[in-house]
Amino acid sequence: MARTPAAEKSADRSTGRRRSGRPGHDADSVLRVAARVFNERGYDGTSMEDLARALGVTKSAIYHHVTGKAELLRRSLEVAMDALFAVTREDAATTGPAIDRLEHVMRGSVRVLVEELPHVTLLLRVRGNTEVEKRALERRRRFDHLIADLVREGVVDGDIRSDVDPAIASRLLFGMVNSIVEWYKPDRGLGTQEVADALAHIAFEGMRSHRT
Amino acid sequence: MARTPAAEKSADRSTGRRRSGRPGHDADSVLRVAARVFNERGYDGTSMEDLARALGVTKSAIYHHVTGKAELLRRSLEVAMDALFAVTREDAATTGPAIDRLEHVMRGSVRVLVEELPHVTLLLRVRGNTEVEKRALERRRRFDHLIADLVREGVVDGDIRSDVDPAIASRLLFGMVNSIVEWYKPDRGLGTQEVADALAHIAFEGMRSHRT
DNA sequence: CTGGTGAACGAACGATCGGTAGGTCACCCA
DNA sequence: TGGGTGACCTACCGATCGTTCGTTCACCAG
Numbered sequence: 001m002a003r004t005p006a007a008e009k010s011a012d013r014s015t016g017r018r019r020s021g022r023p024g025h026d027a028d029s030v031l032r033v034a035a036r037v038f039n040e041r042g043y044d045g046t047s048m049e050d051l052a053r054a055l056g057v058t059k060s061a062i063y064h065h066v067t068g069k070a071e072l073l074r075r076s077l078e079v080a081m082d083a084l085f086a087v088t089r090e091d092a093a094t095t096g097p098a099i100d101r102l103e104h105v106m107r108g109s110v111r112v113l114v115e116e117l118p119h120v121t122l123l124l125r126v127r128g129n130t131e132v133e134k135r136a137l138e139r140r141r142r143f144d145h146l147i148a149d150l151v152r153e154g155v156v157d158g159d160i161r162s163d164v165d166p167a168i169a170s171r172l173l174f175g176m177v178n179s180i181v182e183w184y185k186p187d188r189g190l191g192t193q194e195v196a197d198a199l200a201h202i203a204f205e206g207m208r209s210h211r212t
Numbered sequence: 213m214a215r216t217p218a219a220e221k222s223a224d225r226s227t228g229r230r231r232s233g234r235p236g237h238d239a240d241s242v243l244r245v246a247a248r249v250f251n252e253r254g255y256d257g258t259s260m261e262d263l264a265r266a267l268g269v270t271k272s273a274i275y276h277h278v279t280g281k282a283e284l285l286r287r288s289l290e291v292a293m294d295a296l297f298a299v300t301r302e303d304a305a306t307t308g309p310a311i312d313r314l315e316h317v318m319r320g321s322v323r324v325l326v327e328e329l330p331h332v333t334l335l336l337r338v339r340g341n342t343e344v345e346k347r348a349l350e351r352r353r354r355f356d357h358l359i360a361d362l363v364r365e366g367v368v369d370g371d372i373r374s375d376v377d378p379a380i381a382s383r384l385l386f387g388m389v390n391s392i393v394e395w396y397k398p399d400r401g402l403g404t405q406e407v408a409d410a411l412a413h414i415a416f417e418g419m420r421s422h423r424t
Numbered sequence: 425c426t427g428g429t430g431a432a433c434g435a436a437c438g439a440t441c442g443g444t445a446g447g448t449c450a451c452c453c454a
Numbered sequence: 455t456g457g458g459t460g461a462c463c464t465a466c467c468g469a470t471c472g473t474t475c476g477t478t479c480a481c482c483a484g
């Protein structure tokens with residue numbers, strides 16, 4: 001089990017400070033690579049060998065940084081959920097008309113989704129087989145309820161059309177948001193703003209053009 | 213490895229004709245169960261043992277009906293893609309204004325998605341690691357291009373607003389459609405029609421209510 | 425140049441993976 | 455009543471899985 005030269009190395013942390021000890025990966029760089037590989041091959045389809053190869057180290061070296069495969073998944077899902085819930089606690093998400101709060105959460109979700117693409121992608125593919133996944137799904141459900149409540153409020157306010165079931169509408173809405181992970185490529189020139197604008201346009205005004 | 217009593221048995225085929233030989237599963241009933249279990253645990257997360265347990269037979273019995281795990285996936289994905297492409301060949305999908313053809317394909321996709329839920333769900337989770345998955349992704353890409361073309365045509369016709377990039381719009385649109393597999397439950401009273409109507413409403417007219 | 429520290433090493437573990445070989449069982453029809 | 459047929463069984467294979475063990479390596483501060 002030899003180390004291969006073509007391997008992803010850990011960039012120095014944000015601070016230029018060098019650490020003591022033998023240089024190499026730390027827990028964060030392992031997590032970052034793991035999330036990427038999990039997305040490429042699927043969590044179950046990724047072996048610790050696959051991870052080790054992507055890291056340029058042997059399998060056993062990974063266990064120096066994390067307790068096991070499940071912890072890598074857990075930490076990745078936590079990063080994603082923490083970022084999403086942070087959006088729902090921002091001022092613009094808690095004050096003002098419901099429809100504006102909804103738009104803020106939508107746009108914030110797009111931002112988080114782009115910034116933490118690998119982690120959020122992983123989150124959206126979780127099926128709930130293990131205990132770790134069940135906990136993540138639980139949190140996701142709370143997030144979804146929050147969205148559905150906003151839509152319901154918007155209908156009561158008269159800002160959102162009442163001829164579509166809020167439960168269905170909120171699901172379709174965030175189905176559209178979440179689908180971004182399926183095609184968004186960070187290095188394609190397309191920015192968060194453009195995606196969020198297109199999303200908000202379609203979601204609130206629709207695609208049909210109303211000629212004057 | 214004993215057979216358990218609580219097992220899903222093959223219903224007789226559409227024709228009441230009894231087959232000769234020992235009663236039990238056939239290739240179709242195995243495929244149906246496999247697709248369901250693949251969705252519950254993920255393809256990679258599903259062992260042939262898991263399948264055998266769900267079928268109420270031993271692992272080796274499965275190989276009497278199919279050549280292996282990969283064939284089960286291949287056949288499931290083919291069912292899904294065949295059904296989706298069938299929609300694009302219907303009259304209403306090939307004649308008339310682009311925006312109407314687009315709506316027809318959207319509604320048809322919802323119908324297929326509900327009718328072949330397990331197979332389509334599996335299709336939408338494919339990552340392209342094996343050769344079988346790569347072929348399915350190739351077909352999906354052709355389908356997506358077809359949609360994008362319809363949106364572009366609709367813009368040219370003046371029926372679809374031109375202030376959103378057709379490439380982004382078509383992706384968001386079918387992201388919304390495809391997200392249905394994440395929450396739709398056939399036994400919940402919610403029909404294809406209601407979902408398709410809500411979808412068409414949001415997609416074309418948007419969620420905002422325009423008071424008179 | 426030495427001791428502390430952090431990272432990575434080779435070798436192996438028990439379990440489980442997808443798949444195979446060859447015989448057995450249960451049903452229908454003649 | 456006995457073929458023919460289709461479904462299923464037990465027993466096992468080599469490979470790979472996630473994980474653990476004890477040791478070794480590379481760097482920095484003193």
